[in-house]
Amino acid sequence: MRGWDEAIREAHQGLEDKIRALEKSLHLDIAPEDLWVTVRHLILDVKHALEAHLEEEERVFFPPLEQLIESEAGAIRMLKDQHRQLRGALRYLMSIHQEAGWMDMKEIRLVAEGMTDFLLEHEKVEERLLLDVLGFNMSRRDLKGLDGQIRHEEVLQ
Numbered sequence: 634m635r636g637w638d639e640a641i642r643e644a645h646q647g648l649e650d651k652i653r654a655l656e657k658s659l660h661l662d663i664a665p666e667d668l669w670v671t672v673r674h675l676i677l678d679v680k681h682a683l684e685a686h687l688e689e690e691e692r693v694f695f696p697p698l699e700q701l702i703e704s705e706a707g708a709i710r711m712l713k714d715q716h717r718q719l720r721g722a723l724r725y726l727m728s729i730h731q732e733a734g735w736m737d738m739k740e741i742r743l744v745a746e747g748m749t750d751f752l753l754e755h756e757k758v759e760e761r762l763l764l765d766v767l768g769f770n771m772s773r774r775d776l777k778g779l780d781g782q783i784r785h786e787e788v789l790q
């Protein structure tokens with residue numbers, strides 16, 4: 634079984650792939666109805682994966698991180714705030730695509746591109762904090778405990 638650190642990296646890569654697939658789909662030269670179905674499918678794909686990932690990080694990883702670096706509460710506040718912003722972008726993306734049978738592709742493209750940049754930046758900072766701080770400061774036993782708490786299948790979806 635993969636460890637928690639590898640699972641985080643893979644989850645981040647998986648999210649990046651999904652959001653890039655969505656971005657790419659917005660440039661497809663296909664019939665509008667087909668484009669609508671494809672884009673809708675990919676938006677939902679991003680939504681489900683991102684929501685599950687954010688929830689898991691907040692449930693499994695942020696609490697021990699918070700305990701370990703009380704002196705750096707600002708860093709965790711920033712991660713949480715970024716999660717809030719990602720959820721906001723997700724809600725906005727959903728609201729654009731829910732307009733019955735019609736989607737503002739230009740707007741979706743803008744939001745998706747903004748989300749990609751934001752997500753990549755977030756994951757970079759987060760990996761440093763989670764992997765380094767938890768990895769160096771928690772005992773092997775406690776780290777093993779993290780392995781047991783993550784839902785591997787969902788993270789990888």
Ligand SMILES: [Fe+2]
Binds near residue numbers: 687690712716759
């Ligand atoms: Fe995160």
Ligand SMILES: [Fe+2]
Binds near residue numbers: 645686690756
């Ligand atoms: Fe993350």
